[in-house]
Amino acid sequence: SYELTQPPSVSVSPGQTASITCSGDKLGNKYSCWYQQKPGQSPVLVIYQDSKRPSGIPERFSGANSGNTATLTISGTQAMDEADYYCQAWDSSSVVFGGGTKLTVL
């Protein structure tokens, strides 16, 4: 079965750029999404179709996908961005999530 691998944790200082990676075999040939989840809340879609932002998602969130790696980039990271982030792709008709990355802003 298809697998997506994320680093368990990433740390960033306020105002700096955070990058979270998601690796999978030929992931660049699929479309990726990213979800943000804060404690006790439901996931929120922040990036779809590799690099598109849903309405209401700040411009500081961006995405890219090439080769075996999709990347979520948060520019000018703010304290409110501290959360778990999950990548997601499709494997035929099945949905695959990465294991999640805890972003700490300190």
Added chain:
Amino acid sequence: EVHLLESGGGLVQPGGSQRLSCAASGFTFSSYAMTWVRQAPGKGLEWVSGISDSGGDTYYADSVKGRFTISRDNSKNTLYMQMNSLRAEDTAVYYCAKRDCTGGVCYFQYWGQGTLVTVSS
């Protein structure tokens, strides 16, 4: 405004059954595929099952295949998950989500608040 409200969670004994519901509003329910995603305590997101807009096509994760059944009633704008032969490892918050697609690329923009299922004796 899209709204998804799950219900039916609770405490169930190992080997028991539970049925979850997801009441949808704010969109034409019968035009959209839906999915269930779960999250065990302190763990990541795990896709459980999906169903087409008509209900004619269903998909399951290997971990629940043969035990869980997804269905929908488009006349009631409601999604269901019948869970049988429950195990301790099925303990999780279960979310329903609406599948949106743009140019053939699909994603989940709308999620419910989740319902907790605890499997324990």
